[in-house]
Amino acid sequence: MALVMGLAGAENRAYASVQPYVIDNDRGGTVRDRLREIDTLRTTGQPVEIRGQICYSTCTMLLGLPQTCVSPGTVFGFHGPSRSGKRLKPEEFEYYSQLIAEHYPETLRNWYMKKGRKRIRGIYRMSGTEIIRMGVKAC
Numbered sequence: 001m002a003l004v005m006g007l008a009g010a011e012n013r014a015y016a017s018v019q020p021y022v023i024d025n026d027r028g029g030t031v032r033d034r035l036r037e038i039d040t041l042r043t044t045g046q047p048v049e050i051r052g053q054i055c056y057s058t059c060t061m062l063l064g065l066p067q068t069c070v071s072p073g074t075v076f077g078f079h080g081p082s083r084s085g086k087r088l089k090p091e092e093f094e095y096y097s098q099l100i101a102e103h104y105p106e107t108l109r110n111w112y113m114k115k116g117r118k119r120i121r122g123i124y125r126m127s128g129t130e131i132i133r134m135g136v137k138a139c
Helices: 002-017 031-044 057-064 090-101 106-114 128-133
Strands: 021-023 048-050 054-056 068-070 075-078 124-127
Touching (some): 031 057, 031 090, 068 128, 090 106, 124 128
Parallel strands (some): 021 048
Antiparallel strands (some): 075 124
8 A cells, every 4th residue: 555655646746846838928930840849748748838928829729738728818819821921822721720720629729710710911819818718727
């Protein structure tokens, strides 16, 4: 029994010692780079805390990880896929829209596919509070 308790305690300490991956003011980047980052975070299970003032563009793809939490005060920015602000061919636009949406919780995914992806210039802003209402954990 003591051995079992000791192992359980060690496991809890190991989990507690994992430092969160903190997102602090991330304006996005390429989908390819973000997918690599998401794959690593999904594999390691490292907690993700989005706590900065902003999380725009591909940063929002982190919302689909089960270990992600968000600050109610963070502002999230969404837009449709583009190549340096230029429209994609319809088939590319659809492919990348689906790829991005796959990384959102269902309610956010549905909104993105109906509305969010249609804005190429500028962004739709959403508060962390709104994202939390859509099912993402609060930090």
